[in-house]
Amino acid sequence: QSALTQPPSASGSPGQSVTISCTGISSDVGGYNFVSWYQKHPGKAPKLLIYEVNKRPSGVPDRFSGSKSGNTASLTVSGLQTEDEADYYCSSNVGSRSLVFGGGTKLTVL
Amino acid sequence: EVLLVESGGGLVKPGGSLSLSCAASGFTLSGYTMNWVRQAPGKGLEWVSTITSDSAFMYYADSVRGRFIVSRDNAENSLYLDMYSLRAEDTAVYFCARGKLLADFDYWGQGTLVTVSS
Numbered sequence: 001q002s003a004l005t006q007p008p009s010a011s012g013s014p015g016q017s018v019t020i021s022c023t024g025i026s027s028d029v030g031g032y033n034f035v036s037w038y039q040k041h042p043g044k045a046p047k048l049l050i051y052e053v054n055k056r057p058s059g060v061p062d063r064f065s066g067s068k069s070g071n072t073a074s075l076t077v078s079g080l081q082t083e084d085e086a087d088y089y090c091s092s093n094v095g096s097r098s099l100v101f102g103g104g105t106k107l108t109v110l
Numbered sequence: 111e112v113l114l115v116e117s118g119g120g121l122v123k124p125g126g127s128l129s130l131s132c133a134a135s136g137f138t139l140s141g142y143t144m145n146w147v148r149q150a151p152g153k154g155l156e157w158v159s160t161i162t163s164d165s166a167f168m169y170y171a172d173s174v175r176g177r178f179i180v181s182r183d184n185a186e187n188s189l190y191l192d193m194y195s196l197r198a199e200d201t202a203v204y205f206c207a208r209g210k211l212l213a214d215f216d217y218w219g220q221g222t223l224v225t226v227s228s
Contacts, residue, residue, distance in 0.1 A: 003154065034212065034213040034214070036213065036214040036215070038155070038215075040155070044220075045205060045218035045219060045220050045221065046147075046155065046205070046207075046215075046218050047218075048214055048215060048216050051213065051214035051216075052213070052214070057216060087154075089154060089155050091155075091157070091214075093212040093213060094212075096212070097169055097212075098157070098169060098171065098172075098212065099157040099160070099212045099213075100157065101147075101154060101155040101156060101157060102154070103154045104154035104155070
């Protein structure tokens with residue numbers, strides 16, 4: 001159950017777009033469409049942003065979008081806002097018996 | 111309003127045991143798979159365990175299998191995590207989360223801190 005690979009950091013200026021990658025293998029990200037993305041502010045509970053690769057829960061702004069190609073999933077945040085500064089985590093099921101998170105990416109809004 | 115409130119965290123010595131609870135409200139617990147996720151200080155999120163809505167199936171991360179037991183009482187709207195043979199590396203904030211089986215988790219509690227130290 002190795003963690004999915006995410007860049008430790010990403011940054012962008014307000015109004016810009018930033019994309020965070022999440023790389024796994026064929027038995028997790030590449031084999032299923034159950035990739036999710038979470039936003040976590042320090043001391044707060046994680047918040048679901050994207051599920052099943054590219055679906056947004058009600059209430060999540062459409063500035064957040066997800067995609068997948070092969071073993072790599074991506075989260076794009078468009079029109080960056082200062083409140084988007086947070087840690088972002090991807091997750092994927094690993095077959096039918098476990099789930100794995102990415103190591104997390106700290107997004108800085110410059 | 112969906113609400114998940116964890117309790118039971120605290121300081122425990124290595125090799126000790128601790129039981130966590132998660133009180134659910136605002137939805138019918140029996141209709142959902144439930145999960146535990148933890149975050150060690152300065153580290154990322156780590157999936158710990160999942161239990162199906164009817165308790166028919168339980169799943170565990172390799173790091174806790176054989177030491178942790180997940181259970182639930184739908185009538186009491188509660189989720190539990192019994193932790194045994196605790197190690198320093200189990201020190202973390204433990205979150206309960208509602209979600210689909212081994213997929214997305216749509217509601218999370220605020221977490222309870224477990225510290226394993228002598």
